[in-house]
Amino acid sequence: MGALVPAAGGEFTPPGAESFELPPIFLGVTKPMLLVVLSVIIIAAFFMLASRNMKVVPSKFQFVAESVYDIGRNNIAREQIGSKDFRPFVPLILALFSFILVNNIFGIIPIVQFPTMSHIGFPLALSVLVVYPVYHYVGFKRYGFTGYLKNQLVPPGAPKPIYLLLTPIEFFQKFLFNPITLAIRVFAAMFAGHLILMVFTVAGEYLLLEAGGALKAVSAVSFAFAIVMTFVEALIQVIQAYVFAVLSAGYIGAALSADH
Template identity: 50%
Template sequence: MSLIATSVIRAAGEGPHIPGPLDFELDPLFAGATKPMILVVLSAVLILGLFYAMSRRAAVVPGRLQFAGEYVYDFVRNSIARDTIGAHDFQRFVPILFAIFTFVLVNNFYGVIPLLQFPSMSRIGFPIAIALVIWLIYNGVGIAKHGFFGYLKHQTVPGGISGPILIALVPLEFFSNIIVRPFTLALRLFATMFAGHLLLILFATGAEYLISSYDPKALGITAGVLSFVIGIAVSFLDMLVMFLQAYVITLLAAMYIGSAIAEEH
């Protein structure tokens, strides 16, 4: 069916809503602030408030809230930062990696919270901002350790390789390590959250249309209920993906930092 025909059907009030990019274009709620903007600010407030509450009454024998906070912190500190950057240099990067992980995780999980139901990272501007912060950090610490030209050599000349092959390798390494990384970081997070939310919209609107408007009614209700159940199953799978995306972007940030301050490329 052509886009024009689809638009005519939707304008006439017939047929299901067809999910698309326009579902992510939300009108401002007040003072020019859209829902994703408000959710991002809310996530910062929630994270600060929650971890303040977790640490306010810290004890040798932690309570449930303190234990949960320490578990998340230890996961980022030990399983990501120390294992990836190395035991000698990892500690100073734990705060930024912890902030990236929790910030992305909360904003991803908005997509499955009733009433909110919108993952902030499905708006490309936010992943781009996070990717640029990571890019500035790993390049900054690399330049601080090796010097500007030393860092360029470190990132573009693979160890143990010399000769004419460097004519081809140096531009490729520069393009890969310096130019492409922030784009791949941003696109990976954005595309996954965008596709996951679009899929949930598809099952939800499909179920609503089948149950309320499809004829024969019995078939519509049966298919609609099935669509709704599949949507719930997909939402649980999406929750796993939301966690993995927060983990992956934090892990990649740690890998890039570790590579930037390493002695050899």
């Protein structure tokens, strides 16, 4: 969990944004940095071990790996990009989905208990430095500079006077807002979810240790809510990884589509 704020002088101090600012472990390296590296190792080891001795009748481990691959390949890449163009982008979409999923799930794993994507820098880097360049690059490559800009900024079928209004809106949406909102979605969900878990956990601990009389029993309610919210958070973590991958594939598909 984040850096929990202890009660000061018997008063309850709820966790806030400062709880996500973790001190460096060594040489400026923080816990989220280590978790990002750990997630890459986990994902690489998972797929390498699952594909080492593949069988026609898959083992449970192989079945899980194939299911994850199928989600990235067919449910996301093929559906959003199209059956004609999706294949070159399967590794990217699968990597984005797996990477965000593992880093999100870190938030509910005992001891680790920190979702890496609750630090805005990580989803922003994925969006601005990975997804954003890719989908604009493939669009420019297919249609050329002028053709791609025309596809993205000039809505087909709109009256010409409307172009003066819609073109600036389309420009800001496609070239500025899309990468930012893509990052903010997963960041906001992970930040808010982890903060809620911290509030219920710290409140339960405070009531149990500091409150008097019957209020101590209320700590059980707070802990119960923390447990329930952990399951809810687990669902949200999976959904947010899926949404990020779907939107990324959708942007690529839109860049490749001539009639967008």
